[in-house]
Amino acid sequence: MSQTLAPALPTASRQPNFGTLARNLFIAVVLTYPFLDLAFGWQALLAFIPMMLMITLAMGLNIVVGYAGLLDLGYAAFYAIGAYAAAFFTSPVSPLNAILPDSPFFWMQDFWVAMLLAVLVAGLAGALLGAPTLRLRGDYLALVTLGFGEIVPRLVKNLEPWTKGVKGMNPIGRPYLFDCTFGVDPCTIFGTQYKLGMIPYYYVTLAIGALSIFLIIRLRNSRLGRAWAAIRDDEIAAQGMGVNPVTTKLWAFALGASFSGATGAIFGAYLQTISPDQFEYSTSVIVLCMVILGGTGNVWGVMFGGLLIQSFDRIFAERLTGWVHKFGAATGVPAVATLLSNFDLLRSRLFIFGLCLVLLMALRPQGLLPARKRRESALIDETEEEANARHDAAVAQAGGPQ
């Protein structure tokens, strides 16, 4: 057989022990975080919930931008549509509340049903808004999505009878498990009552994030996932291979948006109020930055990028500022204390954020954890002649592999 001529490729010299250890540790921390938080008094649980929501959002956007290569600057629009769809079904201030409870569709007011409806609505909106952009590419596509990102909050503001305009919708239906409604009731577990506070939200958010990763990886390794990569790399060649660019792109928009449906529903329930200003352009940009910083096209990279940006934004900026102020006071020198008390990372967080982006794009444009590391091709160059010889030999043999 000709295979025997082929030298074995050196396998990537990973250290599986360290890798699995780090991964298991990460999973353990994430699973037990609410209790660690309580035990150590970190008080960051409320930061972690929106953080995980944003990361899930970034993974949905990654389908559109990373997998299918369609630059979407208005992703927050779908987030808004998901959040408003859930609120529309469950909020007492929603006009539906006048009709639904006594109709045969009363079950739509159930939070979990409303969340699934929000997923469907967001997915449908993704396909609808994606349709006019199908012929566009690159800059033009980005501009149109930017337009959608502006239109949706504007619509929400002005469709006051349905959305309560700038006031926003408040309150919103809460998720529940068994008899326990999240964030309100003490929960009875095995006969004992516990005041769990926001802990159930943490786990639901985590579950949705984990499920998203799971589903997204399945999609990536399917016929559709390969078609996304193909139209991203070369649309004409993809067509030549039988890929229908229209349906492939529509699936990307629809599936990408559907993940923001679930996220939006939880987000609304968690905050108990949603208003149009939560879904402005800056949200789209931050989510896009999370995708690009971590490594476009790689789920783990996106998660990593999201963790970095969000933990800085929601936890470390504040903590560091506090520490610096304390440090200044502790020196006992009034001049130093005054100087350092003016130091405020929260005020300059967008500056720091911008600076980091500039540095990253200059030094590592593919992101921190890119989709696929390109191995040096010297290895293959070397074997080309040999491969040809092998080819010729096999051809002369006229046997063939089949």
Add this chain to the structure above:
Amino acid sequence: MTAQGAGVVLDVTGLTKQFGGLTAVDAVDFRVQERQICSLIGPNGAGKTTFFNMVAGQYEPTSGDVIFDGRSLRGLRPHQITARGIGRTFQNIRLFTNETLLENVLVGMHSRLRSSPVAALLRLPSQRREEAEAHARAMDLLKLVRLDRFADESAGNLPYGMQRRLEMARALASQPKLLLLDEPTAGMNPQETLAMTTLIRKVRDDFGVAVLLIEHDMQVVMDLSERVTVLNYGQKIAEGTPREVQRNDQVIEAYLGRRHKRPEDEVAGAHA
């Protein structure tokens, strides 16, 4: 298959393409028989690639018709034409450079796979079976072009000659009845060229496909083709066996210019 008569896989009649005032392809009639290797030759700008792009659906013909396997291809989009059974390679290699070799070939199978995104999300047994079969077939094709040991490498890392072979495997993955090869040996050294020629013939024999190729290397054309068609300024000026075409005055004129002084000039130097 039907009224076109047995054995005709591609039947092109009066195919014309105008770009504004320029007629790139002018009323070309053309036939390819089943399992035949045909070449389309002609000087640069003769309209060969435009002709290809019309057959593959990339360009809409101004007039004329393309009958493939007994049915017209007019109005079909490129991906539908691939599904009908025409596979192609590109003049400037167009691989999916960020994807692995295996994934490139799997994309080539796109039109032969059926699983819906929902089946993929749920990973239904039917989808798993289809994926497993597709992977096995893709590896077989990579073996055919001697690239199986690089299956997990990024296609962009491959050197030129190997990229051409990968494109071939990718085109075959769609199980075509007709393979369109746009300059398959362009930029290759003599050794690589020989290997590619052998591969093309082997593919025809093993897979029973008809092959239509555009080629500038006359050695390849004469070695490989059973039939040669010559285009010049968008018009078909000659057609026949390689020998017949080699002796055709119009062809010689198209390639070398009109003979003025020495009518006894030999054709042999035509491809130098």
